[in-house]
Amino acid sequence: MDNLDHILAGIAAEMRGMENRGKVADYIQPLAAVSPHKFGMAVVTAGGSVHLAGDAEEAFSIQSISKVFALTLAIGAVGDQLWRRVGREPSGSAFNSIVQLESEHGIPRNPFINAGAIVVTDVLLGHHQPREAIGQMLRFVRELAGDDTITVDEAVARAEQDTGFRNKALANYMRAFGNIHGDVEQVLGTYFHFCALAMSCRQLALAGRYLMDGGRTTREKGGHRVITDRRARRINALMMSCGHYDNSGDFAYRIGLPGKSGVGGGILAVAPGIASIAVWSPGLNASGNSQLGQLALERLVQHTGWSVFEPRGGAGG
CATH class of the missing domain: 3.40.710.10 (DD-peptidase/beta-lactamase superfamily)
Incomplete structure (x- = not known):
């Protein structure tokens, strides 16, 4: 070692x-201020x-890395039903692109582009209110890391909310196709808080x-299983092809x-x-x-x- x-x-x-x-x-200013x-x-x-x-x-600010943890929670909540609403293919486009949603009827290519992560957030809100979903995410990453000091940076979340016009467009566009079920503002607010994990x-x-x-x-005593080995492999595969x-x-x-x-x-x-x-x-x-x-x-x-x-x-x- x-x-x-x-x-x-x-x-x-x-x-x-x-x-x-x-x-x-x-x-957004909080990211621009980092050395x-x-x-x-x-x-x-x-x-x-x-x-x-x-x-x-x-x-x-971990930003889109939070999409890995959100995906893990969503798979745990609804299993393979998730893939009816989001694909598993590389996008070949920028993380905030809106282009493919038109031809693919509001189904994002994968859960790691912004549109896909917004759908994943909507899935989680099918089981929780926004405050509960944000609390669940925070508890999840704290438990994974064994560290209760992890927080959501509220200044980053507010700045994302104030400037996230393209994400709002993505969410409303998918809502028009019926692939966002909840209130768009609540879905986006939750998504921005996920991205603001520090x-x-x-x-x-x-x-x-x-x-x-x-x-x-x-592997030590006291460790526990978060997801099945099969699901861990599949998340890794998506990270390799789409991360x-x-x-x-x-x-x-x-x-x-x-x-x-x-x-x-x-x-x-x-x-x-x-x-x-x-x-x-x-x-x-x-x-x-x-x-x-x-x-x-x-x-x-x-x-x-x-x-x-x-x-x-x-x-x-």
Whole structure:
């Protein structure tokens, strides 16, 4: 494990020296105010060890990474009925695109684009009021991470509400097709609160353990099953094919791990059976994914052999 600490320290040092850091999201003020020089990385192994580098303890807005946790809750609530309302195919379009909804009758391509996540939120609101759904999400990620200090950043949620005109258009368009059942404003308000979850790399990597370990939180005594192994595999498959929007193919090509990004600069990645990984660098590439976060993950799999396309038995452990 000392080798893993050494690898992370080397990656963090390399990222500190990078000049091309991408562009921080500027469409809402709380995200625009974050320094582009931040970089954090956390790895939680299947054996339970935690390895940190850089700003791994600083909370950031996880944004669309929350879609992974919302999807997990929705599958738990309605099972495979979910796929009647949202697809499982890569979109090939930007995360907030409205183009495909016209030709595909209001059915979003997958649950990780904004339209798909809004449908997932609507599904959760079929079982809860908005306050209850937000509370359920917060309790869920706190339980996954084993950390009751995780919060929703209300300033981010309000800023999303004030500027989310395209998301409002997506929701109303799907409502016109009958694929949003609840009140649009309530669905969007809940969705914006999900996106406003604030977590550190350490907390995020801990929360992602169930996807690394067949649906279980830990292998230790006291760990519990969150979802079935089958559902964990399917969520990982969706993360691999759809987790980075129109950049998902390149992410798979370069890194070879299931992953989900957010415009706050975070990425949750999963090395199945090996590790849960979170990285944060606020500057984004042209596709809205963390510029240095992707590079850091590429360096990590080069050092460890953790890509799912590598023969098993690579370094790491």
